[in-house]
Amino acid sequence: MAKIIVASYLILSCALFLYHSNIKAEANGRITNYQTQTIDAYTIKLGTIPPSPQIGKTHFSIQIIDSDTENPVYDLNIYISLKSPDVDDWTLPQKAYISTIDPSVYEFNHKFEVPGNWQIKVLINDQNSQNNAVFGLFVKQFSPLPGILTLIFLIVLLSTFAYIIRIKLNQKRISN
CATH class of the missing domain: 2.60.40.1930 (Macroglobulin (MG2) domain)
Structure with a gap:
């Protein structure tokens, strides 16, 4: 059950990250609007x-x-x-x-x-x-908010991966 919750959280986090980022195929570098x-x-x-x-x-x-x-x-x-x-x-x-x-x-x-x-x-x-x-x-005036939010997202993502690795190691130790 914990695996499903963690996997769902990861998929949802990645989907939200991709939705809020402006990933586009753009002409002339990144210029899309002239x-x-x-x-x-x-x-x-x-x-x-x-x-x-x-x-x-x-x-x-x-x-x-x-x-x-x-x-x-x-x-x-x-x-x-x-x-x-x-x-x-x-x-x-x-x-x-x-x-x-x-x-x-x-x-x-x-x-x-x-x-x-x-x-x-x-x-x-x-x-x-x-x-x-x-x-x-x-x-516009520069805003540090996107950088801070990206850092928080990466910390949560790394913590989630560390938690998954810990669960896997505990399962291997218990089965041996």
Whole structure:
């Protein structure tokens, strides 16, 4: 009877863990959700890793697609400028680099230090270009709760395995 209870507990624990974790097959690393804007002849797609940015380093991925042909556009100069929630001015544009894995993707990294609603401006071909798209992005405050819950889950799981091993060893000792 104890074996059935322990096995049921393990199966339920694993099922709950898998249900609450975001295990997905994702394109371009872990980017699954792109914000999209169309300006002039281009469709601009912006995605982030992690999907819901928080204080700390965030990886941005940008795709530029020709609106007429629906094909990615290569060899553009893409610049990124950011606007913090507590400042009215845009940062100096920084150039996005071409991905080594996919040349149709432009990438850049930024370390967020302030939570709130940020704006990201994507400039095409020139730092002073009027040919740009502005995307909104909410940056969350970091929460240690998921890490703490994961640690508690692992401790419970290891304790359960230790209990099962102890039961098995006692059964072998009694049968000998």
